Amino acid sequence: MPRLPTPLTLPGPDRGDGAAPAPRARPRRLRALRGESATAWAFLSPSVLIILGLSVVPVAWSLLLSLRADDLVTPGRWVGLDNYRALAQDPHFAEAVRNTLLYTALYVPLSLGLGLLLALVLNRRIRLVGLYRTLIFVPFVISATAQGVLFSFILDPEFGAANSLLHQLGISPQGFLTDPGQALLVLVGISLWSGTGFCVVVYLAALQDVPATLIEAARLDGAGRWHLLRHVTLPTLTPVTVFLLLWQAINALQVFDLVYVTTKGGPLGSTTVIVYFIWEQAFKNFTAGYGAAAAYALALALLAAGGALRLVRAREDRRLEGAAR
Amino acid sequence: MTVTPTTRTAAAPAVMATPPAAPERARTRLPFSIWHLLLAPLALLFAVPLLWLLLSSVMSNAEINRFPPALWPSGIDLGGYRYVLGNAMFPRWFANSLVVSAVAVGSNLVLGALGGYAFARMRFAGSRVLLVSMLATMAIPFQLTMIPTFLVMKRLGLIDTLGALIVPSLVTPFAVFLFRQFFLSLPRELEEAAWIDGCSRLRVLLLIVLPLSRPALSTVAVLTFLATWNDLTWPLIAINHDTQYTLPLGLTTFQGLHHTQWSAVMAGNVITVLPVLLAFLLAQKSFIRSITSSGLKG
Numbered sequence: 001m002p003r004l005p006t007p008l009t010l011p012g013p014d015r016g017d018g019a020a021p022a023p024r025a026r027p028r029r030l031r032a033l034r035g036e037s038a039t040a041w042a043f044l045s046p047s048v049l050i051i052l053g054l055s056v057v058p059v060a061w062s063l064l065l066s067l068r069a070d071d072l073v074t075p076g077r078w079v080g081l082d083n084y085r086a087l088a089q090d091p092h093f094a095e096a097v098r099n100t101l102l103y104t105a106l107y108v109p110l111s112l113g114l115g116l117l118l119a120l121v122l123n124r125r126i127r128l129v130g131l132y133r134t135l136i137f138v139p140f141v142i143s144a145t146a147q148g149v150l151f152s153f154i155l156d157p158e159f160g161a162a163n164s165l166l167h168q169l170g171i172s173p174q175g176f177l178t179d180p181g182q183a184l185l186v187l188v189g190i191s192l193w194s195g196t197g198f199c200v201v202v203y204l205a206a207l208q209d210v211p212a213t214l215i216e217a218a219r220l221d222g223a224g225r226w227h228l229l230r231h232v233t234l235p236t237l238t239p240v241t242v243f244l245l246l247w248q249a250i251n252a253l254q255v256f257d258l259v260y261v262t263t264k265g266g267p268l269g270s271t272t273v274i275v276y277f278i279w280e281q282a283f284k285n286f287t288a289g290y291g292a293a294a295a296y297a298l299a300l301a302l303l304a305a306g307g308a309l310r311l312v313r314a315r316e317d318r319r320l321e322g323a324a325r
Numbered sequence: 326m327t328v329t330p331t332t333r334t335a336a337a338p339a340v341m342a343t344p345p346a347a348p349e350r351a352r353t354r355l356p357f358s359i360w361h362l363l364l365a366p367l368a369l370l371f372a373v374p375l376l377w378l379l380l381s382s383v384m385s386n387a388e389i390n391r392f393p394p395a396l397w398p399s400g401i402d403l404g405g406y407r408y409v410l411g412n413a414m415f416p417r418w419f420a421n422s423l424v425v426s427a428v429a430v431g432s433n434l435v436l437g438a439l440g441g442y443a444f445a446r447m448r449f450a451g452s453r454v455l456l457v458s459m460l461a462t463m464a465i466p467f468q469l470t471m472i473p474t475f476l477v478m479k480r481l482g483l484i485d486t487l488g489a490l491i492v493p494s495l496v497t498p499f500a501v502f503l504f505r506q507f508f509l510s511l512p513r514e515l516e517e518a519a520w521i522d523g524c525s526r527l528r529v530l531l532l533i534v535l536p537l538s539r540p541a542l543s544t545v546a547v548l549t550f551l552a553t554w555n556d557l558t559w560p561l562i563a564i565n566h567d568t569q570y571t572l573p574l575g576l577t578t579f580q581g582l583h584h585t586q587w588s589a590v591m592a593g594n595v596i597t598v599l600p601v602l603l604a605f606l607l608a609q610k611s612f613i614r615s616i617t618s619s620g621l622k623g
Contacts, residue, residue, distance in 0.1 A: 036447045036448060036449060036526075037447075037448075037449035037450060039443075039447065039526050039527075040443040040447040040448075040449040040452070041443075041449065043439040043440060043442060043443035043447070043526075044439070044440050044443045044444075044455070046436050046439075046440075046495075046496065047436050047437070047439070047440035047459075047496045047501050048440075048455065048459075050436075050492070050493075050495050050496050051459055051462055051496060051497070051498050051501070052458065052459070052462065054470070054474060054477065054492075054493055055462040055465050055470060056458075056462070057473065057477065058469070058470035058472075058473035058474050058477065059465060059469060059470060059473075061473035061476065061477075062469050062470065062472060062473050065472060065473065072472075072475070072476065072479075118364075118367065121360050121363060121364060122364075124358075124360065126358040126360050126361070126364075127358065127361075128361075128364075131368070132364050132368045134609065135368040135371050135372045136367070136368060136371045137613070138371070138372075138375065138602070138605065139371060139374070139375070140616075141551060141601050141602070141605045141612070142375075142555075142598055142601065142602070143554070143555030143556075143557070143573055143597070143598075143601070144555070144557065145555070145557045145573035145576055145577060145597070146555075146573070146576070146594050146597050146598045148577075149576055149577070149580050149590060149591075149594050150374060150377075150378050150591075150594055151374070152580070153381065153587055153590065153591065154374060154377060156587075159389060159390060159394055159587060160394070161377055161381075161394060161396060164394045164396060165396070193370075193371065193374065197371075198616065201613055201616060201617055202617055205617045254466060254467075254468065256557075256558055257557040257558060257573075260557065260558075260561070260577070261557070261577050261580075275468050275558075278468055279558075279561075279562075282471075282472045282475075283475075283561075283562055288472050291472060292472050292473075295466075295468045295469045295471075295472065296469065298466065298468055298469070299465070299466050299468065299469040302466045303464060306464050
């Protein structure tokens, strides 16, 4: 069988169907396909190696770690589900979950509400609109670290400008980030300062896509401003709102940098969030297995949120397709 | 310079969500719109912390440490900047940040475009499975992989070197997918003539496809730069020695060390923020487009 590979590589005089108008096209295409496979892998292999290597391996490794007592240095020991059991009873983890949920529950609706309001106003033709948009968006590109350093200074109980301002207004000085009752709320405030601009920009982009015909039709039917907003604009923004809701929620559940820079989880654990807890366990207390278990708990929560996003978007797509028909 | 939505509104006034174009245009001729009463204070609220960052970086320590602290500098005092730039470490951190970000941006453009092109235009066994598994990795939160990634980097002997910061950011699934989606939107006919003339895939990609891909290139570049320049978590884990710090990491330790020297800390902060701020102001359109498109279509 020496000639076995030939049908694939040689132009096909021996192929029965090769006599038609495109006699040379198919074999050439086949040959191209073979070479193509090699080229494709050459193009892809660095990305595949890095992306899959640094995600699949760590995900499996993380699972193993979470079932072990491991300090990242000496060989660990198998403990089964003990880490997860301990996690369920750990008051500090419970507190971290509570803090994270409270932060998320405050930040997400506030950033969306403020973002929508600003986008609706900024979508009008008024003077300086470009300047306003820029000013509101700029904080978004500044790193959480820089924000944290800046706000620890502004809100410093002794040297801060905030208390200086309050002093001039006759209000007694506040503890801000050093006050267990205020710290988490102040963090939400800082996140709103930087994160609202993102919602504004996304909503503005979506507002451009509200079909003009819909607005005209509603107007002809005698809809006023409020009706237009309530029955035309807001419903068309629903998919974007759902997207922002989950996007902001996923980001809020993962907040870390800002906490690390400003409060380091304090005062009195009032700003310890889940990711800070994971970091502390793995890289400060050297209980990496325990940290990995906490990370798995967080990942499951995030996956659930991500799954919900996909589900809603898929349904939304179907709905829009249906409407287009 | 204005952001994208403005120009789009100007080009297509009919798309406006609220009141129709004509009365609205009349209103812009008015010297004052009632909305400024709401917008101006809000915009000021967003601007003041940044303004304060700049102002405090040029204040003298005496001005900052007095109570109540001054709200406006009496003159420009560059002591903070001199202190920061004279510090042995700070310029080094800047250079580290620059190296890590530049390599990440360059490598994401090259590897992302190559991978994206293979997915968009080539047929090979397993492409579907590979595509789906790469997509799936985007759903894995970083917190889940950070502990084992630390262990991987340790085995590779990269911990405490810039390599540990560079390797994981060489290419992201996001870059590959963004390029794939963009290439799929380009008409195939443009490339076909070149193939028939015997041009290699790489040449087609370099000479025909990439010159048409500026939006994709700028999106990947902007987002990669933002992510690497601003990152704190991973450097915090992977780096121990202060000669290998990046700016954000350096800044956090700097803050603790020089708590009373707030003007120096703020000067350091300005230097950290400045490259991103400048990039944003120079390329606002492409920044905004990147950020909305990554969110809405990513």
